[in-house]
Amino acid sequence: MATQQLSSIKATLLKQGTVIPAHPLALNANRKLDEEHQRLLTRYYLASGAGGVAVGVHSTQFAIRDPDVNLYEKVLALAAEEIAASGKSARFLAVAGVCGDTDQALKEAMVALKYDYDLALLSMGGLQGKTEAELLDRTRAVAAIIPVFGFYLQPSVGGRIFSYDFWKAFAEIPNVHAIKAAPFNRYQTLDLIRAVCHSSRNDEITLYTGNDDNIVADLLTTYEFEINGKTVRKRFEGGLLGHWAVWTHAAVNLFNEVKRCRENDYQGTADLLKKGVAVTDMNAAIFDPAHGFHGCIPGIHEVLRRQGLIKGIWCLDPDEKLSPGQAEEITRVCEAYPELIDDGFVSDFLGNNP
Numbered sequence: 001m002a003t004q005q006l007s008s009i010k011a012t013l014l015k016q017g018t019v020i021p022a023h024p025l026a027l028n029a030n031r032k033l034d035e036e037h038q039r040l041l042t043r044y045y046l047a048s049g050a051g052g053v054a055v056g057v058h059s060t061q062f063a064i065r066d067p068d069v070n071l072y073e074k075v076l077a078l079a080a081e082e083i084a085a086s087g088k089s090a091r092f093l094a095v096a097g098v099c100g101d102t103d104q105a106l107k108e109a110m111v112a113l114k115y116d117y118d119l120a121l122l123s124m125g126g127l128q129g130k131t132e133a134e135l136l137d138r139t140r141a142v143a144a145i146i147p148v149f150g151f152y153l154q155p156s157v158g159g160r161i162f163s164y165d166f167w168k169a170f171a172e173i174p175n176v177h178a179i180k181a182a183p184f185n186r187y188q189t190l191d192l193i194r195a196v197c198h199s200s201r202n203d204e205i206t207l208y209t210g211n212d213d214n215i216v217a218d219l220l221t222t223y224e225f226e227i228n229g230k231t232v233r234k235r236f237e238g239g240l241l242g243h244w245a246v247w248t249h250a251a252v253n254l255f256n257e258v259k260r261c262r263e264n265d266y267q268g269t270a271d272l273l274k275k276g277v278a279v280t281d282m283n284a285a286i287f288d289p290a291h292g293f294h295g296c297i298p299g300i301h302e303v304l305r306r307q308g309l310i311k312g313i314w315c316l317d318p319d320e321k322l323s324p325g326q327a328e329e330i331t332r333v334c335e336a337y338p339e340l341i342d343d344g345f346v347s348d349f350l351g352n353n354p
Helices: 008-016 035-048 072-086 102-114 132-143 164-171 186-198 215-220 248-263 269-287 296-307 326-336 343-352
Strands: 019-021 052-055 093-098 119-122 148-153 176-182 206-209 222-227 230-241
Touching (some): 008 176, 019 248, 035 072, 035 343, 072 093, 093 102, 119 132, 119 176, 132 148, 132 164, 148 186, 176 186, 186 230, 206 215, 230 248, 248 269, 248 343, 269 326, 296 326, 296 343
Parallel strands (some): 019 230, 052 093, 148 176, 176 206
Antiparallel strands (some): 222 230
């Protein structure tokens, strides 16, 4: 089959940078898919001004792929239907999470193509037994059928540390268009960016932050290297973030503020960096690093539940629940940073989506 390519409009949107929330999974009390609220979440992200959505990713819960759950294709289909119905699909990036060994990744990529997804967010999680060379071959196989969005996943949730040489070779693969940096580590983030800058395709690769602990600072930072007598500059143009699955309208407003700052000679940087500290504090409440990120998915659900966007915080794994004190932490940050939440917007949205 022919290799799918990004349309020029989608390629431009990706390069300019945008807000891409990582889509959660709405369940009922029986831990079965709540289709009504799953669709409602997609409509919320569309209404919030996000430029895309990532489905079938960590926030959607990897267990959707288990044979006895079998929800991977269903959640991709539901989101695709809502995107198509919105009339915004021409300027909205549909990103499908793809994981597993090469055979599984190729099967998931085919599902993504079936539902007109633009890119595959290719996770390297859970593949600790594979060499870097084997993972590069896997990437080439997926990129041969669908545009690829690379993904540097932090080790604490199933990722691993990769070498500079791995990312340089990764960036050379045709049909890789973007890479999400989410190692939650400045050294490893720098390795990735330096590798992309040294690749022959550095102008073709767009960087997105997935470092939920450093969102605003990532978006404000320019990386600069002297390479063969030429200055090469790179920055994170947008974000693909689990944190942006909540308070999304406020996140879009903040992202637009960052873009204005970058376009106006970085005026207002000090104020934005203060807001960045607040965002990190909020993320700590949701993602639960105090307990090894155990409550990160229930934390996302708890915010959405309080706003009325989903009915409960149930996960496919009954052991995934809020950690002790996490609900109180979420309350604390909501009260501390009212300008960074979007309760009013959500209330209006729900009023128009009964």
